Amino acid sequence: MLYYLFEYLDQQFDLPGTGVFQYTTFRAALAILFSLLFSTIFGKKIINYLQKQQVGETVRDLGLAGQVEKAGTPTMGGIIIILGTLVPVLLLSRLDNIYVIMLIVTTIWMGMIGFIDDYIKVFKKDKEGLSGKFKVLGQVGLGIFVGAVMYFHPGVTVKYEKVNTENSIEAIGQDSSQEFYGEESGSMKTTIPFVKDNEFDYAKLLIWLGDDYEDYAWLIFIPIVIFIVTAVSNGANLTDGIDGLAAGSSAIIVFALAIFAFVSGNIMLSDYLNVMFIPRLGELVVFIAAFVGALIGFLWYNTYPAQVFMGDTGSLTIGGIIAVIAIAVRKELLIPVLCGIFFAESLSVIFQVSWFKYTRRKYGEGRRIFKMSPLHHHYQKSGYHESKIVTRFWIVGIFLAIISIVTLKLR
Template sequence: MLYYLFEYLDKTLDIPGTGVFQYITFRSALSFILSLLLSTIYGKRIIQFLQRQQVGETVRELGLAGQNEKAGTPTMGGLIIIFATLVPVMLFSKLHNIYIVLLIVTTLWMGTIGFVDDYIKIFKKDKEGLKGIFKVFGQVGLGLIVGSVLYLSPAVTVRQDTTRTNIFKAQTENITVQAPIEEKSTVTTIPFFKNNEFDYAELLAWTGDGYQKWAWLVFIPVVIFIITAVSNGANLTDGIDGLAAGTSAISVFALGIFTFVSGNIIFSNYLNIPYIPSSGEMTVFIAAFVGALIGFLWYNSYPASVFMGDTGSLTIGGIIAVLAIAVRKEMLIPLLCGIFLVENLSVVLQVTYFKYTKKRFGEGRRIFLMSPLHHHYQKKGYHESKIVTRFWIVAIMFAILSIITLKLR
C-alpha cells in the first residue's frame, strides 16, 4: 500500500525522494527489516498468547534424548512467520502483481490447512491431526489454482527464443537493449545444460499439429505434484529445533537471486536465462519471508520456545514450490531443497525396506536407526544443535550449487 502512496507523491506532487519506492532493491530491504522486527518483537507476544491458550506440543515417545523436555512447548508458531511476511508484503509490494497475488493466496491457503491440522491435534486431542486425504485435497486444490493462473493469465509471460525483438529502454539505467518478444509459454529450464530451455508442450508433440494448446495437460499436473511434494518435504524436515526454518531461509534466499535476475531484462540477457516480466517483484515477498524465518529462529533455535507446527511447515513448502515454479526453476528443487529431498527419501526408503524385509524374512529391518534422517543422527548420539548446524552447512552448499547453474552449463 505504501508503494502506491509514494508513487502518487512522486508522480503527482513530485516530492523529492519519493521515487525511491520504484526500486525493487529498496523495497526488498525495507521488507526484510520490517519482517525481522515484527517476528522478533511481536513473536514473543504471539508465543505468550499461545501459552495462555495452552497450545502445547504433545511429544511422542521416541526414545530420543531431550525429547520429553519439549512437551508443552507452544506450537502453531507458523503464525509468526505468516504475520511477519504478509504485513511487509502488503505495505511494500505491488499488490496488483500476479505473482504477489499468487504468493499471498499460497500463504493463506497452506497456512489454513496447517492451522486446521494443528488445531485438531491440540484441541481435539487427535494425534493424527487432519486426515491425510484432506491435506492432499488442499494441496491439489492449490496446485490447480496456481497451475491454471500461470497457464491462463495474460500477465504471465516468458521471453521466447525468437529473432523478433522489441526495443526496450531500461527505466533505471541509461541502457537500450533489444528484448525478445514475451509470449505465453510453458517453458522451463533444465540445470547444467547449455541449451537448457525445455517446453512441457514438447511432451505432447507426438499427438500432431496443434499440440501446444494441450500443454496444460502436462503443466498443471506437474505444478500439483511439485506443490504437494515440497510442502510434505518441509513438513517432514520440521523435526528438531531450528532445522526447517534455517534450511528454508537458505533455499528461499537463493530463490530471491533467481527472481531478481529473471525479472531484470539486463541481467537475464547477460546470463542468457528466460526473462520473466514482473517476476522481479517476488523479490520483495522473498525478502519479507526470509526476514520472518530468521526472526522466527530467534525463538525456535535450541532450546526452542515455540514450534512452527504444520501451520508453518506446510506454508513454507507451498511458498518455496510456487516461487520455483513461477521463476521456471522447478527442476532445480531436488538440488535447491536437497535437505527436504533427503529427509523424504529417508522415510520412503525406511518404510519400503521395512515392508520388503518383513514380507521376505518375516521380520522388518531398517536402513536407518530412525527416520526422517535427522532422527537417525539423534539416535547415534549427536546433539540437536550440531545436527541442525551441519544440515544448514549442507543447505548452503546446495544453494551455492543452485546459483552457479546460472553460468555453469
C-alpha cells in the first residue's frame, strides 16, 4: 500500500525521496525493520492475550530434562510470525506480483491448517489435534495451487541466454543485459546444484510420450510440488521441539533463499553468475525480508526459556513458505542441503519408526536406532542441554546455508 502511495506521489508531484520506494533493496530493508518491530512490540501483547485465553501447551512427560516445566507455556505463537510477515508485505510490496500473491496465499493457507490443529489441541482438549489425513489434504491442496500457478500463470517466466555468438559479440560494449537474454518464456526448468550445465527440465521426464510431451509436463511437475510442500512443512513441524530451534534454523534458511531470489531476479547479477534470470522474482525479496524479520522477532520470546511456542500455526506455515520460495527461485533440488536440519529430523523419525516396526516383526520386540526421535530429542536424552543443542544446530544450519550459496559459482 505504501509502495503505491509513494509511487503516486513520485509520479504526480515529483516529491524528493519518494522515488526511493521503487528500489527493491530499500523496501526489503524497511520490511525487515517493520517486521522486527512488529513482532517484538506486538508479540508481547499477543502472548499476554494467549495467556488470558489459557492457550497453554500440554506437555507429555517423556523423561526429558526441563520438559514438564514447559507445561502451560502459551502456544499458537505462530500468529506473531504470520502477522509480522503479512503486515510489512501488504505495506511495502507490489501486490500485483504473482510471486508475492502466491506467498501470501501460502502463508494464510498453511496458517489456517496449523491454527485449526492447535485449536483442536488446546480448546477441544484433543492431544491428537487435526487428523493427519486432513493436514495432508491441506498440504496437497496448497501443492496443487502452487504447481498450477508455476505452470500455467503467464507471469511465471524465465529468460535464457542467446546461443547466437554473433549477437553476444555485438553486445560487448553495449547494453549486454538486453542483448544477452532472449524473450521471456514459460518453462519447467530448474537448477541442479554442483553441476556445470545445471539446468534440468521436468518435461524431459515425459519425452517418451512423443513430440508434444511438453504439453503434459504439469502431470509430473504438480505432483513434485505437492511432495516438496508436504515434505518441507512436515520437516519444519518435526523440528519444532525445543526452544528456538525451528525459528532460528528457518531464519538461516530463508536468508540464503533471499540471496538466491535477489540474484535470480536481477538481470545483471544473473548474467555475471551465469544463472537463470527470472523476471519479477526480485519483488520476492521484500516478502522474504519481512519473513526473516518476523522469525527473528519471534525468537526474542522463543529462545530458552521460551515465553511462547509457535505451535503448528507457526511450524506448518514456516515449512510451507520455505518450500514455495525454493520452488519459485528454482532451487527446490537444493532443499536436502539447504534444509538439512529439517531433512535430518525427518529422516531420524522415518528410520526410527521403520526400524522399530521391522525389528518387532522379526524379533518380537521393537528396537531403536536413536534414544528418541526426532533427532534433537536424541541429544536431549544423551544429556545435552537444549540451549547447546539449538546453538549447535544453528551452526550446522549456517554451514549448510553457506554451502548452498556457494553453488551459485561452484559447479
